[in-house]
Amino acid sequence: MAALGLRAFGTKGLCWLRRNPWAPLSAGFCSRGPGPRPTSARQREGIRNIVLSDPKKRNALSLAMLKSLQSDLLHEAESKDLKVIIISAEGPVFSSGHDLKELTDEQSPDYHAEVFQTCSEVMMLIQNHPVPVIAMVNGLATAAGCQLVASCDIAVASDKSSFATPGVNIGLFCSTPAVALGRTVPRKVALEMLFTGEPISAQEALLHGLLSKVVPEERLEEETMRIAKKIASLSRPVVSLGKATFYKQLPQDLRTAYYLTSQTMVDNVALRDGQEGIKAFIQKRKPIWSQCSGQFPQVSASPCHGLNSVPTNFLR
Amino acid sequence: MAALGLRAFGTKGLCWLRRNPWAPLSAGFCSRGPGPRPTSARQREGIRNIVLSDPKKRNALSLAMLKSLQSDLLHEAESKDLKVIIISAEGPVFSSGHDLKELTDEQSPDYHAEVFQTCSEVMMLIQNHPVPVIAMVNGLATAAGCQLVASCDIAVASDKSSFATPGVNIGLFCSTPAVALGRTVPRKVALEMLFTGEPISAQEALLHGLLSKVVPEERLEEETMRIAKKIASLSRPVVSLGKATFYKQLPQDLRTAYYLTSQTMVDNVALRDGQEGIKAFIQKRKPIWSQCSGQFPQVSASPCHGLNSVPTNFLR
Amino acid sequence: MAALGLRAFGTKGLCWLRRNPWAPLSAGFCSRGPGPRPTSARQREGIRNIVLSDPKKRNALSLAMLKSLQSDLLHEAESKDLKVIIISAEGPVFSSGHDLKELTDEQSPDYHAEVFQTCSEVMMLIQNHPVPVIAMVNGLATAAGCQLVASCDIAVASDKSSFATPGVNIGLFCSTPAVALGRTVPRKVALEMLFTGEPISAQEALLHGLLSKVVPEERLEEETMRIAKKIASLSRPVVSLGKATFYKQLPQDLRTAYYLTSQTMVDNVALRDGQEGIKAFIQKRKPIWSQCSGQFPQVSASPCHGLNSVPTNFLR
Numbered sequence: 001m002a003a004l005g006l007r008a009f010g011t012k013g014l015c016w017l018r019r020n021p022w023a024p025l026s027a028g029f030c031s032r033g034p035g036p037r038p039t040s041a042r043q044r045e046g047i048r049n050i051v052l053s054d055p056k057k058r059n060a061l062s063l064a065m066l067k068s069l070q071s072d073l074l075h076e077a078e079s080k081d082l083k084v085i086i087i088s089a090e091g092p093v094f095s096s097g098h099d100l101k102e103l104t105d106e107q108s109p110d111y112h113a114e115v116f117q118t119c120s121e122v123m124m125l126i127q128n129h130p131v132p133v134i135a136m137v138n139g140l141a142t143a144a145g146c147q148l149v150a151s152c153d154i155a156v157a158s159d160k161s162s163f164a165t166p167g168v169n170i171g172l173f174c175s176t177p178a179v180a181l182g183r184t185v186p187r188k189v190a191l192e193m194l195f196t197g198e199p200i201s202a203q204e205a206l207l208h209g210l211l212s213k214v215v216p217e218e219r220l221e222e223e224t225m226r227i228a229k230k231i232a233s234l235s236r237p238v239v240s241l242g243k244a245t246f247y248k249q250l251p252q253d254l255r256t257a258y259y260l261t262s263q264t265m266v267d268n269v270a271l272r273d274g275q276e277g278i279k280a281f282i283q284k285r286k287p288i289w290s291q292c293s294g295q296f297p298q299v300s301a302s303p304c305h306g307l308n309s310v311p312t313n314f315l316r
Numbered sequence: 317m318a319a320l321g322l323r324a325f326g327t328k329g330l331c332w333l334r335r336n337p338w339a340p341l342s343a344g345f346c347s348r349g350p351g352p353r354p355t356s357a358r359q360r361e362g363i364r365n366i367v368l369s370d371p372k373k374r375n376a377l378s379l380a381m382l383k384s385l386q387s388d389l390l391h392e393a394e395s396k397d398l399k400v401i402i403i404s405a406e407g408p409v410f411s412s413g414h415d416l417k418e419l420t421d422e423q424s425p426d427y428h429a430e431v432f433q434t435c436s437e438v439m440m441l442i443q444n445h446p447v448p449v450i451a452m453v454n455g456l457a458t459a460a461g462c463q464l465v466a467s468c469d470i471a472v473a474s475d476k477s478s479f480a481t482p483g484v485n486i487g488l489f490c491s492t493p494a495v496a497l498g499r500t501v502p503r504k505v506a507l508e509m510l511f512t513g514e515p516i517s518a519q520e521a522l523l524h525g526l527l528s529k530v531v532p533e534e535r536l537e538e539e540t541m542r543i544a545k546k547i548a549s550l551s552r553p554v555v556s557l558g559k560a561t562f563y564k565q566l567p568q569d570l571r572t573a574y575y576l577t578s579q580t581m582v583d584n585v586a587l588r589d590g591q592e593g594i595k596a597f598i599q600k601r602k603p604i605w606s607q608c609s610g611q612f613p614q615v616s617a618s619p620c621h622g623l624n625s626v627p628t629n630f631l632r
Numbered sequence: 633m634a635a636l637g638l639r640a641f642g643t644k645g646l647c648w649l650r651r652n653p654w655a656p657l658s659a660g661f662c663s664r665g666p667g668p669r670p671t672s673a674r675q676r677e678g679i680r681n682i683v684l685s686d687p688k689k690r691n692a693l694s695l696a697m698l699k700s701l702q703s704d705l706l707h708e709a710e711s712k713d714l715k716v717i718i719i720s721a722e723g724p725v726f727s728s729g730h731d732l733k734e735l736t737d738e739q740s741p742d743y744h745a746e747v748f749q750t751c752s753e754v755m756m757l758i759q760n761h762p763v764p765v766i767a768m769v770n771g772l773a774t775a776a777g778c779q780l781v782a783s784c785d786i787a788v789a790s791d792k793s794s795f796a797t798p799g800v801n802i803g804l805f806c807s808t809p810a811v812a813l814g815r816t817v818p819r820k821v822a823l824e825m826l827f828t829g830e831p832i833s834a835q836e837a838l839l840h841g842l843l844s845k846v847v848p849e850e851r852l853e854e855e856t857m858r859i860a861k862k863i864a865s866l867s868r869p870v871v872s873l874g875k876a877t878f879y880k881q882l883p884q885d886l887r888t889a890y891y892l893t894s895q896t897m898v899d900n901v902a903l904r905d906g907q908e909g910i911k912a913f914i915q916k917r918k919p920i921w922s923q924c925s926g927q928f929p930q931v932s933a934s935p936c937h938g939l940n941s942v943p944t945n946f947l948r
Contacts, residue, residue, distance in 0.1 A: 153511065154504060155504055208502075209503075209504060230512050230513075234484050234487075235484075235487050238484060238488070238489050239484060241489060242489030242494070243507075245491045246494050246507065246510065249491075249495055249498070250499075250503070254495070254499075258436035258439070258440060261491040261494065262432040262433055262492060264491045264492075265428070265491055266425055266428050266429050266432060268489055269425075269428050269488065270428075274488050276487055277485070277486035277488060278416050278419055278420055279420065281486045287486065287487060
């Protein structure tokens with residue numbers, strides 16, 4: 001059974017812009033097409049590591065890279081064995097953004113549309129994914145590469161990292177990266193980055209909300225794994241319900257947001273893991289989380305949860 | 317006559333979720349039920365101090381605590397003698413959030429719903445209250461305790477304070493606290509707090525917008541009182557109109573926001589205290605504010621103010 | 633042909649509040665009415681400098697000052713020779729906000745309405761203007777003066793600058809400045825400024841997102857000109873398309889925002905300057921931007937761009 005957020009990526013979700021639906025790589029997680037896959041992925045103890053693995057091309061988000069990343073994110077996303085995802089990169093550049101060779105007029109506008117549409121789908125997939133996604137950045141992230149960092153739930157970077165949206169320098173304003181950037185940093189910071197193309201340091205990125213944490217390079221993996229292991233030790237149904245509800249309530253007015261989340265709290269208390277956690281706390285023992293994937297909360301599938309059906313009298 | 321925001325807390329406002337309307341403590345401000353009240357309140361020179369007074373239970377926001385706090389906020393809210401409210405706490409913990417003993421399956425889902433609904437009402441009441449509400453924090457504020465800080469208009473904390481949303485550790489994701497937190501700090505900061513449950517320091521909370529000011533512990537009361545006295549020296553009708561308008565315009569598009577606030581400015585200029593203040597400034601003397609509570613601005617009661625009736629041609 | 637954003641300032645846009653439409657100064661850019669104009673403007677190499685030039689009145693935003701500023705912003709806004717605008721001020725005060733002598737009851741409510749409406753129009757014009765607008769601040773900016781800084785796309789200030797919304801001190805809550813301030817800094821910072829009227833330093837303003845950059849006074853002009861020259865070296869059609877799209881997508885939900893911006897990216901790639909920039913980058917040479925003003929992107933005029941017509945199936 002597919003997790004909540006993933007339902008949004010059905011056939012219809014894929015038909016926007018000017019092209020036909022594109023089906024996710026049916027080949028699945030570890031398969032390879034012709035030539036090496038531009039990402040690699042491995043999973044252990046609930047933590048999936050997805051690595052952008054095309055350092056020669058500065059990990060450009062080519063269409064092949066985007067589809068490979070999408071496939072790695074979607075692979076068994078609903079499995080109870082998956083608790084958290086880390087996205088990192090090989091080499092000194094986290095990602096340089098789109099592959100400009102795919103954006104010349106040697107390709108059709110439909111092809112260009114496919115590139116931007118697939119990129120947007122991947123960014124929305126991260127937010128709609130049932131488990132937290134952490135960006136681990138060690139180096140330069142520019143344009144759609146900066147967008148990828150801004151789109152993750154959590155972002156940890158080394159102090160030598162930097163971030164820019166330099167598309168304007170080559171006549172291609174970073175309008176899609178601006179969606180993620182503009183929802184992460186103050187607008188004056190976003191606009192100076194977008195209008196000048198100049199990079200900001202990791203410390204500035206932290207100051208302005210683009211990053212969750214900055215650490216020395218030698219501690220980057222340790223700190224990221226510490227956060228990932230912490231999340232992997234928690235109840236997946238509880239974390240998934242919390243993540244989905246967070247993004248659901250954020251754009252709502254205060255009253256609707258409290259209506260939605262108060263319902264979620266009641267539902268969360270009623271979950272097996274909710275009761276187990278509370279009892280373990282009161283009894284001063286460690287909780288034993290459910291490992292049953294059937295426990296995964298059906299936030300909007302069940303009418304009794306009602307996240308999609310605010311009664312009209314509430315809204316008056 | 318009830319103030320603007322409070323009208324939202326009529327019978328209907330209280331019927332959401334799965335329970336019957338709950339009536340505010342009719343006992344009023346200084347009365348006691350069986351056992352000591354979990355909050356105490358006193359008022360002097362326009363400044364009301366509400367203190368969470370159950371340090372043995374780490375000032376847990378039990379249903380009794382929430383109702384007592386609600387009662388202290390609502391008590392004569394429309395009185396001209398009330399200018400500003402400070403919420404503080406006894407003991408080393410500002411508040412540890414909900415009382416978990418009220419959330420086990422020994423209580424019914426309806427009871428759980430009452431807990432979360434009452435909590436949400438209190439948080440919205442702070443924003444809808446006609447006078448500014450300041451949190452004065454000296455210690456740890458977690459879960460709904462952190463939500464309470466985030467919900468106040470202004471928050472001053474000692475440098476030894478810290479803030480966390482650790483519900484995920486006990487299988488109960490802080491989804492209602494996330495409503496206030498997600499509107500106060502950048503989303504990457506909010507999500508790391510929510511997913512890991514780890515605390516942030518007062519300095520980090522200041523950096524990210526959860527606090528207005530951080531001071532050494534020995535200066536906490538002095539600094540908070542300085543702000544409160546400043547507000548108490550101002551015109552209540554003007555401050556109330558400004559607060560209500562601020563929250564009203566914030567979620568609107570820019571054009572609607574300027575329409576609403578330009579109207580408010582014209583109305584504000586026409587208030588007795590508006591003219592008195594401007595004249596006093598021009599004449600280089602101290603203004604003498606109206607103390608007439610009938611002067612309180614009827615923001616949405618009067619059709620001529622029109623905050624609720626943007627003409628359709630304006631919105632085109 | 634008028635640029636995108638300016639269409640919003642037609643006759644209808646000007647009729648809100650209680651007065652008749654006001655026509656922009658037909659006298660144009662360099663003309664003078666009776667007495668000296670309260671702003672001065674000059675343009676060189678694509679950079680227009682508009683200077684608030686009434687230091688004796690602390691550059692108060694009188695109706696005359698607002699109309700002069702509006703005229704300088706609107707003057708040949710669609711010309712390909714204009715790339716970026718800098719707003720600065722003569723004297724130690726950037727601007728002290730409205731002229732209080734225009735707000736006494738010696739003037740009619742209709743006159744007060746004209747003041748606030750014109751001020752709101754100027755602030756929205758900055759955001760809707762086809763080129764970036766930079767505030768260069770060296771001194772105190774209060775009330776509507778602080779609003780002006782908050783309304784610019786980029787704001788650079790000297791370290792001796794400070795910012796306040798002190799209207800509450802004179803019984804006139806800064807409700808219109810709060811529109812810009814509340815969209816720029818965290819709400820707790822905004823509310824403390826609004827409720828107490830106390831100033832924040834340039835460093836605090838930077839920390840909280842009101843400024844893009846703070847530099848020593850002696851470097852203010854150099855740094856601002858560096859940013860302006862950078863923007864002036866870029867493609868105007870690309871920058872204009874990017875600015876308009878940024879503000880258009882910001883209030884949308886994520887899916888709509890990505891739909892809008894993915895379309896913009898495809899359109900941007902198809903622009904002459906888009907292809908020129910990408911090819912120049914691949915060929916490792918400097919791009920040669922189009923200087924043809926007919927190239928200016930017709931974001932919403934052309935149905936094929938469709939920024940205003942999200943297909944219904946996309947939104948499901």
